Amino acid sequence: MTVNTKIIAYEFDYLEPGSIEEALGMLREHGAEARILAGGTDLLLQIKQEKLLPGYLVDISKIxxxxxxxxxxxxxxxxxxxxxxxxxxxxxxxxxxxxxxxxxxxxxxxxxxxxxxxxxxxxxxxxxxxxxxxxxxxxxxxxxxxxxxxxxxxxxxxxxxxxxxxxxxxxxxxxxxEPLRDNSGSAFKKTARVGADISKLSCAVSAERDGQKCSLCRIALGSVAPVPMRARGAEDVIKGSEVNEDMLRRAGQKVAEEVRPIDDMRSTAEYRREVSAVLFRDVFSTAWERSGGEISWER
Ligand SMILES: Cc1cc2nc3c(=O)[nH]c(=O)nc-3n(C[C@H](O)[C@H](O)[C@H](O)COP(=O)(O)OP(=O)(O)OC[C@H]3O[C@@H](n4cnc5c(N)ncnc54)[C@H](O)[C@@H]3O)c2cc1C
The missing domain is CATH 3.30.465.10 (Uridine Diphospho-n-acetylenolpyruvylglucosamine Reductase; domain 3)
Incomplete structure (x- = not known):
């Protein structure tokens, strides 16, 4: 079981390089014993939980x-x-x-x-x-x-x-x-147990508009695969297509096919797969509106 002692219960050396060159020298000198520290909001937790016990912390935050x-x-x-x-x-x-x-x-x-x-x-x-x-x-x-x-x-x-x-x-x-080009919009949303918690799943979309058609689209999702991923199959459904409810439904289905979620303490694979299609449509709609486009939804 993971313990969190709330305090750091072991000793390490804290190093504060003033330049990249100095930091690289410290990393070479201390090899596997050294760990880079930036804000420490992940690393110090891992040290408290004794998942990591580095001998040297090289703090790059003041470079x-x-x-x-x-x-x-x-x-x-x-x-x-x-x-x-x-x-x-x-x-x-x-x-x-x-x-x-x-x-x-x-x-x-x-x-x-x-x-x-x-x-x-x-x-x-x-x-x-x-x-x-x-x-x-x-x-x-x-x-x-x-x-x-x-x-x-x-x-x-x-x-x-x-x-x-x-x-x-x-x-x-x-x-x-890369900055977005003209006639483009982007958006990000996540679902989580409570606001600002680690996500059950997350999605970001950028969309470039050519009239009512989407000429370029990028879709990325978090918490649905071992690494944050692009949904390229769904992007292909969208690129060059007229933006309407039917197209977005097909693209959403493609997103749900592409994700590779697991069950864990935050959610189930089934929930993540189902919601990935819905969250994608929601995020795409916001990005599209920001590009100046409109979507008419059948009710
Ligand atoms: C209360 C709380 C809530 C949080 N909520 C969220 C959340 O909602 N979403 C989320 O995504 N994260 C969340 N986090 C996690 C964390 O805050 C983020 O991942 C944060 O961006 C980590 O940045 P850091 O500078 O603190 O990294 P650190 O803890 O300093 O480093 C993290 C890891 O990256 C390595 N590292 C850092 N910088 C470099 C570098 N420049 N080159 C090479 N290696 C490097 C370190 O060695 C370490 O292994 C939360 C953390 C806390 C404590």
């Missing part, structure tokens, strides 16, 4: 070159940028509204003031709330190590439950999002 949130060929979010600041930025930039909506239901302000988007992705929970919006914004991550750097899509970053492609000694430095 200035990782704290940016800026537009430069897309939205660039540094790994040390707080969820609260990212949320505030997205509240002023409607092209990233789905990320704003996701952070708004990710815990409460105490969590936003500590946690980071990078930590949410690196923890690699299937329920990570920032993952679906990042997937629909074509998100990429820049990973740095002493050997150099690489940039990969967020879809390829996740390997399994709590597993990513990050190698030992590698830091996620930055997340890069």
């Amino acid at each position: 200035k070159e990782l704290s940016h949130i800026k537009e430069d060929g897309g939205l660039r979010i540094g790994a040390a940028a707080r969820l609260a600041d990212v949320r505030e930025y997205c509240s002023r930039h409607p092209e990233y509204i789905a990320l704003y909506e996701a952070i708004s239901v990710l815990g409460k302000p105490q969590v936003w003031n500590m946690g980071t988007v990078g930590g949410n992705l690196c923890n690699a929970s299937p329920a990570a709330d920032t993952a679906p919006p990042i997937l629909i914004y074509g998100g990429r991550v820049r990973l740095v190590s002493e050997k150099g750097e690489r940039e990969i899509s967020v879809e390829k970053f996740f390997k399994g439950v709590n597993e990513t492609v990050l190698k030992r000694g590698e830091i996620l430095a930055e997340i890069v999002l």
Whole structure:
């Protein structure tokens, strides 16, 4: 059984590098014993529960070159940028509204003031709330190590439950999002036991409008597979089609076929599959309305 002692009942060394270079050196020096600390809202819980007992915590939260949130060929979010600041930025930039909506239901302000988007992705929970919006914004991550750097899509970053492609000694430095084009809209929603709880399932959609047709659509879901996933089959149903109730019903059915949910303490696979079609239609409708489109529902 998992214990939560509420206190950290063992000793570790706390390291506070001032630059990426220094952090990478510390990770090399302490190897498997070291763990990166950003906001600590996932990591410290795992330490309290004794699921992890690292000898060294390398705190990247004060590294200035990782704290940016800026537009430069897309939205660039540094790994040390707080969820609260990212949320505030997205509240002023409607092209990233789905990320704003996701952070708004990710815990409460105490969590936003500590946690980071990078930590949410690196923890690699299937329920990570920032993952679906990042997937629909074509998100990429820049990973740095002493050997150099690489940039990969967020879809390829996740390997399994709590597993990513990050190698030992590698830091996620930055997340890069593509802005939506004109005539586009996006949205995010989740269902949970109570507000701001971990999701039973979540969905984000971006839709680009060409008259009454949807020319481009991205659909991403959380808590319905080992990793946050795109529903590409449903995207194919939508792309180039006229948006109406019948098309959305078919796309929703496709979403329900594509998800791979399980039973766990938060929900059942059956509930998740059924609700994925409904939640998708709801989120798509909001994104479509934000793009300036209309849907007439038969009653
Ligand atoms: C009360 C509470 C409520 C919560 N509610 C939600 C919720 O509703 N939805 C949700 O998705 N999450 C929720 N969380 C989980 C957590 O807050 C988020 O996942 C948060 O974004 C983690 O960010 P962090 O900076 O605190 O990560 P940390 O805890 O610092 O790190 C998490 C993991 O990622 C690694 N890591 C962090 N940054 C990097 C990096 N730059 N490079 C490489 N590895 C890195 C760490 O080593 C660690 O393994 C909740 C947590 C709490 C305590």
